[in-house]
Amino acid sequence: MSTLPALRVGILGLGTVGGGTISVLRRNADAISRRAGRQIEVVAASARDIKKPRNLDLSGITLCQNPADLVKDPNVDVVVELIGGTTPAKELVIAALQHGKHVVTANKALIALHGSEIFEVALEAQTIVAFEATVAGGIPVIKAVREGLAANRIGWLAGIINGTCNFILSAMSDADQEFETVLKEAQELGYAEADPSFDIDGIDAAHKLTIIAAIAFGVPLQFESIYIEGIRYVSRTDVDYAARLGYRIKHLAMARQTTSGIELRVHPTLVPNNQLLANVDGVMNAIMINGDAAGPTLFYGAGAGAEPTASAVVADLVDVARDFGVDSGSRMPPLAFQASQQSELPILPMDSIETAYYLRLHVLNQAGVMADVTRVLGAGGISIEAILQQESEPGDPIVPIIILVHPVLEQAMNQALEEIAGLSQVYEPVVKIRMDSLA
Amino acid sequence: MSTLPALRVGILGLGTVGGGTISVLRRNADAISRRAGRQIEVVAASARDIKKPRNLDLSGITLCQNPADLVKDPNVDVVVELIGGTTPAKELVIAALQHGKHVVTANKALIALHGSEIFEVALEAQTIVAFEATVAGGIPVIKAVREGLAANRIGWLAGIINGTCNFILSAMSDADQEFETVLKEAQELGYAEADPSFDIDGIDAAHKLTIIAAIAFGVPLQFESIYIEGIRYVSRTDVDYAARLGYRIKHLAMARQTTSGIELRVHPTLVPNNQLLANVDGVMNAIMINGDAAGPTLFYGAGAGAEPTASAVVADLVDVARDFGVDSGSRMPPLAFQASQQSELPILPMDSIETAYYLRLHVLNQAGVMADVTRVLGAGGISIEAILQQESEPGDPIVPIIILVHPVLEQAMNQALEEIAGLSQVYEPVVKIRMDSLA
Numbered sequence: 081m082s083t084l085p086a087l088r089v090g091i092l093g094l095g096t097v098g099g100g101t102i103s104v105l106r107r108n109a110d111a112i113s114r115r116a117g118r119q120i121e122v123v124a125a126s127a128r129d130i131k132k133p134r135n136l137d138l139s140g141i142t143l144c145q146n147p148a149d150l151v152k153d154p155n156v157d158v159v160v161e162l163i164g165g166t167t168p169a170k171e172l173v174i175a176a177l178q179h180g181k182h183v184v185t186a187n188k189a190l191i192a193l194h195g196s197e198i199f200e201v202a203l204e205a206q207t208i209v210a211f212e213a214t215v216a217g218g219i220p221v222i223k224a225v226r227e228g229l230a231a232n233r234i235g236w237l238a239g240i241i242n243g244t245c246n247f248i249l250s251a252m253s254d255a256d257q258e259f260e261t262v263l264k265e266a267q268e269l270g271y272a273e274a275d276p277s278f279d280i281d282g283i284d285a286a287h288k289l290t291i292i293a294a295i296a297f298g299v300p301l302q303f304e305s306i307y308i309e310g311i312r313y314v315s316r317t318d319v320d321y322a323a324r325l326g327y328r329i330k331h332l333a334m335a336r337q338t339t340s341g342i343e344l345r346v347h348p349t350l351v352p353n354n355q356l357l358a359n360v361d362g363v364m365n366a367i368m369i370n371g372d373a374a375g376p377t378l379f380y381g382a383g384a385g386a387e388p389t390a391s392a393v394v395a396d397l398v399d400v401a402r403d404f405g406v407d408s409g410s411r412m413p414p415l416a417f418q419a420s421q422q423s424e425l426p427i428l429p430m431d432s433i434e435t436a437y438y439l440r441l442h443v444l445n446q447a448g449v450m451a452d453v454t455r456v457l458g459a460g461g462i463s464i465e466a467i468l469q470q471e472s473e474p475g476d477p478i479v480p481i482i483i484l485v486h487p488v489l490e491q492a493m494n495q496a497l498e499e500i501a502g503l504s505q506v507y508e509p510v511v512k513i514r515m516d517s518l519a
Numbered sequence: 520m521s522t523l524p525a526l527r528v529g530i531l532g533l534g535t536v537g538g539g540t541i542s543v544l545r546r547n548a549d550a551i552s553r554r555a556g557r558q559i560e561v562v563a564a565s566a567r568d569i570k571k572p573r574n575l576d577l578s579g580i581t582l583c584q585n586p587a588d589l590v591k592d593p594n595v596d597v598v599v600e601l602i603g604g605t606t607p608a609k610e611l612v613i614a615a616l617q618h619g620k621h622v623v624t625a626n627k628a629l630i631a632l633h634g635s636e637i638f639e640v641a642l643e644a645q646t647i648v649a650f651e652a653t654v655a656g657g658i659p660v661i662k663a664v665r666e667g668l669a670a671n672r673i674g675w676l677a678g679i680i681n682g683t684c685n686f687i688l689s690a691m692s693d694a695d696q697e698f699e700t701v702l703k704e705a706q707e708l709g710y711a712e713a714d715p716s717f718d719i720d721g722i723d724a725a726h727k728l729t730i731i732a733a734i735a736f737g738v739p740l741q742f743e744s745i746y747i748e749g750i751r752y753v754s755r756t757d758v759d760y761a762a763r764l765g766y767r768i769k770h771l772a773m774a775r776q777t778t779s780g781i782e783l784r785v786h787p788t789l790v791p792n793n794q795l796l797a798n799v800d801g802v803m804n805a806i807m808i809n810g811d812a813a814g815p816t817l818f819y820g821a822g823a824g825a826e827p828t829a830s831a832v833v834a835d836l837v838d839v840a841r842d843f844g845v846d847s848g849s850r851m852p853p854l855a856f857q858a859s860q861q862s863e864l865p866i867l868p869m870d871s872i873e874t875a876y877y878l879r880l881h882v883l884n885q886a887g888v889m890a891d892v893t894r895v896l897g898a899g900g901i902s903i904e905a906i907l908q909q910e911s912e913p914g915d916p917i918v919p920i921i922i923l924v925h926p927v928l929e930q931a932m933n934q935a936l937e938e939i940a941g942l943s944q945v946y947e948p949v950v951k952i953r954m955d956s957l958a
Contacts, residue, residue: 084848104812108672114737114860115669117849212667218813220667228651228659230554231833233547298553356795356819366817373543373830374657374820378805380795381816391813394670406845409523410556421553 086119087401090156090181092147092172093163094127097186097213099136100386101160101393106137112394116401120394126150151176158400160393161185170194177201177209182404184396186213186389192287195294195301199414206408210396215288216241216365218388219381220395225295225369226416232371234296236336238349238518241288243363243383244272244279245311245331249348250361252319253328259314271363281310282331282346289333293344296369297337297425298417302344305427309347318440318511321482322350325468327438328358329513341428350438350515356380357518368518376518431491436465436515439483439497444505445476452503453481460496462488478507484515525558526840529595529620531586531611532602533566536625536652538575539825540599540832545576551833555840559833565589590615597839599832600624609633616640616648621843623835625652625828631726634733634740638853645847649835654727655680655804657827658820659834664734664808665855671810673735675775677788677957680727682802682822683711683718684750684770688787689800691758692767698753710802720749721770721785728772732783735808736776736864737856741783744866748786757879757950760921761789764907766877767797768952780867789877789954795819796957807957815957870930875904875954878922878936883944884915891942892920899935901927917946923954 089105091098102122105112113119123140126147144150151159151172159176161183163169169190173183178201185191191198191211202209212222216239225234240246244266251262263280266272278284290303311331322329327350336343351358356378360366365383370376382388403411415422443449450469457464468482485493493512501510528544530537541561544551552558564577565586583589590598590611598615600622602608608629612622617640624630630637630650641648651661655678664673679685683705690701702719705711717723729742750770761768766789775782790797795817799805804822809815821827842850854861882888889908896903907921924932932951940949 100812104670108670108811111672111737112670114856115665115851117851218810219816220663223662223667224659226554227838228662228834229830230837231543231547231551231830233550298550354798356798359793359795359798371657371830372547373539373826373833375824375827377658377818377820379816379818382814385814387812388814391668391670391810394812395667398669399666402849402851405849410841410844412554412556412841417553 084118086121087116087397087404088121088123088155088157089160089397090124090150090153090158091122091160091162092126092150093161094125094134095162096386097389097393098125098162099134100390101162102136104387104390104394112398116398118401120397120401123155124150124153147172148175151181152179156181158182158184158397161187166190166193173198174201177205177207180205180207182208182400184210184393184400186393188214188284188287188291192290192301192303195291196419199419202414208400208403208411209414210399211291211414212396213389213392215292216367216379216381217383217385218391219365219367219379219383220392221292221367221379222295224379225292226412229369229371229374229377232373234337235370235372236334237292237296237367237369238357238516239289239292239333239365239367240330240357240360241333241365241367241383242279242285242331243365244276245285246360246365247271247363248280249311249314249319249329249331252316253323256316258316259312280312282308285331285333285346289335289344289346292367293335293342294415296335297342298421298423299342299425300419300422302427305344307345307347307430311348314348314513318513321440321468322438325466325482325484326353327351327515328353330357332516334516337425338428341426343428343433345430345433348513350513352517355518431489433490434487435490436487437485437493438513438515439485440511441481441483441500442478442507443481445472445479446505449505450481452505453500456496456499457485460492462492462496523557525560526555526836526843527560527562527594527596528599528836529563529589529592529597530561530599530601531565531589532600533564533573534601535825536828536832537564537601538573539829540601541575543826543829543833551837555837557840559836559840562594563589563592586611587614590620591618595620597621597623597836600626605629605632612637613640616644616646619644619646621647621839623649623832623839625832627653627723627726627730631729631740631742634730635858638858641853647839647842647850648853649838650730650853651835652828652831654731655806655820656822656824657830658804658806658818658822659831660731660806660818661734663818664731665851668808668810668813668816671812673776674809674811675773676731676735676806676808677796677955678728678731678772678804678806679769679796679799680772680804680806680822681718681724681770682804683715684724685799685804686710686802687719688750688753688758688768688770691755692762695755697755698751719751721747724770724772724785728774728783728785731806732774732781733854735774736781737860737862738781738864739858739861741866744783746784746786746869750787753787753952757952760879760907761877764905764921764923765792766790766954767792769796771955773955776864777867780865782867782872784869784872787952789952791956794957870928872929873926874929875926876924876932877952877954878924879950880920880922880939881917881946882920884911884918885944888944889920891944892939895935895938896924899931901931901935
């Protein structure tokens with residue numbers, strides 16, 4: 081066994097992930113220390129209620145009520161921040177770094193919103209900030225992009241990185257149920273919060289996209305520039321039509337590098353059935369990354385949960401154990417590029433992004449309507465890939481039409497849809513969902 | 520930009536991957552050096568015929584005819600070995616290490632067969648040996664297992680890691696063609712060698728499995744203990760029956776840790792359609808890894824080709840650039856565990872491994888045959904999951920029967936099959952293909 085001193089860990093927060101981290105470190109202590117080259121030992125932890133009974137072996141761990149004490153504890157080498165949210169997490173992480181501690185965190189909001197400031201403090205203090213658990217839980221995708229694909233210019237990436245959204249969309253498709261029904265089921269199973277908006281409105285996916293895109297493209301963290309749509313407007317009807325046309329609707333986080341800038345967007349997307357991403361179901365996560373040398377790669381696994389998240393936290397601890405004594409100048413910067421070397425490519429506004437679309441219109445069941453609709457599309461330079469016109473009962477006054485269009489500027493699409501919505505034979509709602517072939 | 524001196528690279532071999540490595544390093548020089556913290560510069564290369572015209576910018580690269588000169592060139596920090604085979608690659612790599620060079624190699628046979636000796640020399644010389652390109656080409660799966668999943672006890676892994684086999688099996692399924700026809704097509708497309716045995720008999724996959732299993736389970740490299748079957752005996756008939764039963768036949772490399780030892784095996788396997796691995800087609804590779812903390816993860820991408828392989832080679836160079844000045848005791852050992860800390864779990868003989876099976880029998884079209892077959896299976900303690908008896912034309916003297924059986928010891932299965940083959944109403948061939956639910 082190695083004769084290096086143990087890496088002493090202090091954990092902020094004894095919730096699900098905190099408990100999982102302690103369990104994994106204890107259960108696999110032998111294999112972990114063989115890989116890390118030294119023991120990794122939890123010596124301290126803080127929790128709001130340290131007397132609360134926990135189904136957890138806390139022997140040898142000093143519990144403290146006040147996290148501010150832990151972050152300056154001279155017996156702690158690394159602080160693992162697992163309390164979530166940005167207050168007081170941000171102050172605690174910064175204090176830890178300023179006290180010369182390395183920091184491992186699973187807090188996506190913290191890194192997405194305050195990462196630049198935190199990394200600057202760490203650079204100054206010559207300490208490490210590691211955050212593999214912030215994107216896609218147990219999938220080591222940050223390491224893959226930052227190191228495994230370091231040779232590549234990344235063209236684009238597309239990810240299913242919110243398990244709640246994927247569970248809901250998968251169940252709508254497989255169990256043929258409406259959004260509201262499935263959401264209730266997800267809440268009962270613990271896959272969705274009582275207030276689910278953070279997940280189903282796309283905020284959580286956008287936090288993760290902020291982080292992985294910064295690493296992939298060497299741009300600063302800029303959550304505020306991401307275009308975000310959630311899944312509330314996706315109906316079972318659209319899931320069904322998509323299936324009939326050979327697609328599945330997934331909530332994708334997408335980033336793409338073009339000559340004019342970077343696209344950063346989170347929205348429901350029709351993905352062809354034969355793509356692996358279309359077949360990622362339930363709460364599972366996956367990210368597809370297209371590098372100019374490696375070509376398309378895909379990374380799949382559990383995106384949340386106590387032990388998958390702990391897997392990522394502990395992997396970071398092993399990295400810290402290895403990098404501990406290393407001259408800080410030799411370490412990989414947290415976002416792969418130092419702030420001074422980041423790209424200045426702008427984030428593109430949604431209007432100037434091109435995608436393909438799925439459209440669902442409700443029109444009067446009479447001759448000439450289709451001619452009017454296609455005339456508007458044609459005048460806008462929008463080319464049609466497929467039309468699905470449901471066979472209607474003779475008496476139906478209104479019928480649905482599904483139109484798939486080839487990639488076109490969002491702006492042109494929106495203009496055309498406004499005009500179409502204004503046609504007297506067209507009724508609300510006009511549904512528009514983006515499509516991507518991922519090729 | 521960093522003020523660290525450039526990492527000076529010497530490349531052995533200017534074939535496809537050598538050319539790809541130089542192209543990628545030049546094309547993405549800016550992003551690579553930002554990630555590596557220093558420039559990575561090819562300063563020397565050796566090739567059998569240095570005067571051969573190449574579609575490659577070799578400016579600034581000293582070409583030498585004799586690779587033995589390159590491995591002791593004082594201007595070279597890292598030797599990239601891309602000549603393949605074990606002679607003279609092994610001697611060159613060892614000489615390079617002894618001259619204090621770090622080594623990056625894409626040579627799977629070399630590492631699988633002589634890795635232990637090579638790592639010992641490197642440990643002595645305090646130099647790095649990196650070999651991400653040896654397993655699954657552009658997929659950074661060695662890094663994922665060694666570092667990304669470092670927290671986990673790996674229960675099992677299953678991979679499609681030979682593109683030739685996967686191309687052939689995919690085409691047999693999609694184009695409904697026989698093995699020989701598809702093999703010829705693969706040869707024309709450059710996906711199979713003129714002598715394809717190395718790939719289609721499973722040797723190449725076994726080399727890769729040797730390496731990834733050593734990293735996953737902390738066991739020594741032991742190619743000679745792997746059970747190997749190729750794909751020559753897989754017929755279109757079996758591919759079709761498998762499809763009808765909801766499976767696809769894939770050539771899998773599998774490793775599993777049990778309480779009694781490690782399973783290491785390469786063979787055709789029926790995989791359920793709804794598994795992502797079943798949907799990995801053409802020449803693409805994928806590896807599924809089941810860790811006790813992370814759960815199932817999957818890594819997908821191009822397993823061969825100039826640029827995907829170069830992507831892995833260059834990622835290793837970036838790691839070397841980062842680890843260059845690091846005290847060698849802090850570096851992750853090449854197989855994640857130092858030789859002295861490796862597990863002594865035995866590799867299990869095939870006879871004592873349990874799997875499920877697909878069986879295809881040809882029997883006399885008369886009453887009582889099925890009773891005889893199922894009696895033999897029952898007597899052997901073999902439990903039947905499903906039977907598919909093709910409707911026969913009244914005149915057919917011989918009919919096929921497909922039987923799927925639940926997991927049972929290989930030994931028991933073979934005994935029962937011997938007895939079944941001895942029944943007077945059963946005709947050759949009796950086909951046996953293993954099945955795995957990958958759950």
